[in-house]
Amino acid sequence: MPLITTATQEITWDAISVAAPAADIEFGGLYIHDETDDEDYFSRNGLPFNIAYGHEVYGNYYITNIGDVAIVISLLIEVIDPDALVVISEWEGPFTVNPGVNMASATTNLFTLDKNGLWLIHGRAEFDIA
């Protein structure tokens, strides 16, 4: 009986690398406006801001799209008083933000500093590729 063999050759190339576009954001600074004294405070100058009892203020923060693609983003801003009570909670958006130096921001309504101690501002960003 003759032996029959078949010659076979195979090759595999690392051919194409596909990178999905990356979505990414960065929180910018916090800004507080004191309506009572008409004063502006920026986090780049240090936190926390010292503001007198009873003043009316509002807060704002912004985000920057530092990714490669346009994103759709919703922003939450919350104010937490010294007793850990959430006194303001607001969602803003959704916004479409292009990559580059494009930004979106969230701002609170006016609120009164009616407690001594440390007030927190909480930001939450939920985003996806547009």
Add this chain to the structure above:
Amino acid sequence: MMVREFVFGMPAGGVAQAPAVREVTWDAISVYEGPTPPGEFKFPWWLVGIGAAAAVAIRTQHIMKKEKHS
């Protein structure tokens, strides 16, 4: 400056199944010069006690005076 930032999930090399979430909390405002919180109000019941005792004493005195005259 106290800033706490959390990253919950980012799209990794593909289409994101859920929106990516980022959070930050700023120690934003330190409030000073406020009034001290008022203590709990307690009704001065001891004043009522003194008033009642005084009323009884006055009434007793009045009755005794009346009995003396009669």
